Amino acid sequence: MQLFGSYDVVVTGAGSAGIVAAIRAAREGASVLLVEGTGFLGGLITGGRLTKPTGLINSPVFHEMLDRCVGYKGADGRVRESYWGKYTGTFDAEVMQRVIIEMVEEAGVEVLLRASVVQTVMQDDAVCGLIVRAKSGESLVLGKAFVDASGDGDVAALSGGHFKLGREADGLTQPITSYFRVLNVDVPALIADCEAHRDDMWEVVYPAEATLNEDFAMAVLLTGFQQRIKDKVREGFDWIIPKDHITMKTGLMPGEISVNVTRYQGNGLNDRDLSRAEIEIRKQAYCAFDFLQRYVGGFADAIFLEVAPKLGVRETRRIVGAYEITEADVRGNRRFEDGIGLCNSPVDVHEPGGSRAIMDHVGVGYGIPYRAMIPQDIDNLIIAGRCISADAIAFGSTRNVPACTMTGEAAGIATALAAGQGQRTSGIHVSQIQARLRELQVWLGTPDSDVPAILATTTGSVSVEATHL
Numbered sequence: 231m232q233l234f235g236s237y238d239v240v241v242t243g244a245g246s247a248g249i250v251a252a253i254r255a256a257r258e259g260a261s262v263l264l265v266e267g268t269g270f271l272g273g274l275i276t277g278g279r280l281t282k283p284t285g286l287i288n289s290p291v292f293h294e295m296l297d298r299c300v301g302y303k304g305a306d307g308r309v310r311e312s313y314w315g316k317y318t319g320t321f322d323a324e325v326m327q328r329v330i331i332e333m334v335e336e337a338g339v340e341v342l343l344r345a346s347v348v349q350t351v352m353q354d355d356a357v358c359g360l361i362v363r364a365k366s367g368e369s370l371v372l373g374k375a376f377v378d379a380s381g382d383g384d385v386a387a388l389s390g391g392h393f394k395l396g397r398e399a400d401g402l403t404q405p406i407t408s409y410f411r412v413l414n415v416d417v418p419a420l421i422a423d424c425e426a427h428r429d430d431m432w433e434v435v436y437p438a439e440a441t442l443n444e445d446f447a448m449a450v451l452l453t454g455f456q457q458r459i460k461d462k463v464r465e466g467f468d469w470i471i472p473k474d475h476i477t478m479k480t481g482l483m484p485g486e487i488s489v490n491v492t493r494y495q496g497n498g499l500n501d502r503d504l505s506r507a508e509i510e511i512r513k514q515a516y517c518a519f520d521f522l523q524r525y526v527g528g529f530a531d532a533i534f535l536e537v538a539p540k541l542g543v544r545e546t547r548r549i550v551g552a553y554e555i556t557e558a559d560v561r562g563n564r565r566f567e568d569g570i571g572l573c574n575s576p577v578d579v580h581e582p583g584g585s586r587a588i589m590d591h592v593g594v595g596y597g598i599p600y601r602a603m604i605p606q607d608i609d610n611l612i613i614a615g616r617c618i619s620a621d622a623i624a625f626g627s628t629r630n631v632p633a634c635t636m637t638g639e640a641a642g643i644a645t646a647l648a649a650g651q652g653q654r655t656s657g658i659h660v661s662q663i664q665a666r667l668r669e670l671q672v673w674l675g676t677p678d679s680d681v682p683a684i685l686a687t688t689t690g691s692v693s694v695e696a697t698h699l
């Protein structure tokens with residue numbers, strides 16, 4: 231088999247977690263290969279058009295990505311607050327793609343696109359190589375340390391790692407959802423409609439001083455329409471979507487709206503389900519568009535732009551790590567001695583097999599323990615992103631972009647340290663990673679660390695009772 235190359239650090243998956251891990255490892259001095267199955271960078275945050283990180287950003291690399299988006303007028307960088315907590319504003323997917331290319335190239339990360347990891351090469355219990363399949367066939371990639379940021383935990387699973395899939399009772403995962411985008415919406419008329427139906431809306435966030443379409447760009451969040459859907463179905467509208475409410479946000483272009491409403495219950499690791507989801511989700515998006523045009527203010531002249539090109543798979547494997555983050559940890563704001571990042575992302579669970587969703591505020595947040603990134607029984611591999619070790623409800627928080635990017639930072643530092651010191655990743659003590667994160671001014675979420683002022687002033691009501699779907 232052909233040898234593709236030999237690197238200090240090999241990162242699988244170029245989503246938010248993998249991008250941060252690759253850039254961080256390269257900035258720490260490692261030679262890095264970033265292997266990605268699709269033809270673009272960013273994973274869900276670009277291809278899935280998931281452009282609203284829920285929670286405060288605690289990854290310096292991701293912070294810089296957002297700042298650079300602001301520089302290109304593709305984000306406003308404002309901190310906002312909703313009923314589920316504080317978060318940093320939305321960005322434009324293509325501007326983010328531009329920024330990622332810029333930063334990856336500046337850091338000297340080599341990128342291999344349209345290449346899937348299909349096998350791992352092990353030495354005892356440690357990963358030492360990957361087999362990747364691309365257009366020209368299969369080749370071998372050797373590395374000193376590896377990051378699994380595939381979202382699906384593919385590298386860990388291929389290495390024999392244990393994983394969990396779905397909730398304990400029935401194994402069902404959160405449904406698959408793709409955003410769709412619409413242009414030419416009269417946003418002031420839409421807001422007026424939502425204000426007129428305030429009792430049917432859970433969330434109506436917009437700049438009070440705004441009047442023109444352009445004033446609302448990237449600054450509006452609307453969730454609700456539950457009663458309206460019910461009423462119109464009773465009147466005969468054929469609502470084919472197994473979800474009882476709609477969420478939408480404005481994009482960069484004046485009059486651009488992204489809609490989150492589609493829902494397909496399937497296993498994101500099953501080829502037949504994935505294929506079916508692509509089709510059914512498009513049919514649902516067309517249905518929701520018809521609904522909006524007919525029954526919601528501001529949509530009369532709207533133009534359907536696109537369904538996000540990357541399927542919105544929320545949940546697949548959660549790799550079993552040295553520690554599993556629990557619902558009690560998240561809701562109880564637990565801190566850990568091995569914390570690598572304080573996370574205030576809400577518990578965002580879309581009901582597996584059902585139509586509801588919860589979005590529970592977690593107050594000032596919890597620490598993400600490094601052990602949740604270390605797969606049981608596998609050495610030389612660090613997990614980053616949504617597939618870290620968490621129970622099904624804690625996952626509702628850890629899957630959010632802020633947490634994914636925090637784990638990317640820690641994974642980049644851990645693997646660069648291991649490669650630099652000629653050790654396996656198990657030879658790196660978390661205190662070394664924390665020391666570097668402290669230098670980078672990351673809020674660690676350890677018992678002794680302070681709560682940043684911005685979180686201490688959180689005004690939203692903290693959900694102390696577990697909400698179960």
Ligand SMILES: Cc1cc2nc3c(=O)[nH]c(=O)nc-3n(C[C@H](O)[C@H](O)[C@H](O)COP(=O)(O)OP(=O)(O)OC[C@H]3O[C@@H](n4cnc5c(N)ncnc54)[C@H](O)[C@@H]3O)c2cc1C
Pocket residue numbers: 242243244245246247248265266267268272273274275278280282283284285345346347348379380381382384406407408409490541542543544614615616617629630631632634
């Ligand atoms: C509909 C929806 C709405 C969401 N809304 C929000 C929100 O409002 N706020 C928020 O913060 N979060 C939200 N999320 C969650 C968040 O977007 C994701 O959990 C997060 O972006 C995941 O990042 P990641 O890097 O772990 O994975 P991904 O972005 O999925 O990246 C993984 C990458 O790995 C690649 N890959 C997979 N397997 C292989 C392989 N074998 N070989 C090579 N490459 C591979 C994939 O192609 C992909 O590019 C939402 C998610 C969905 C689906």
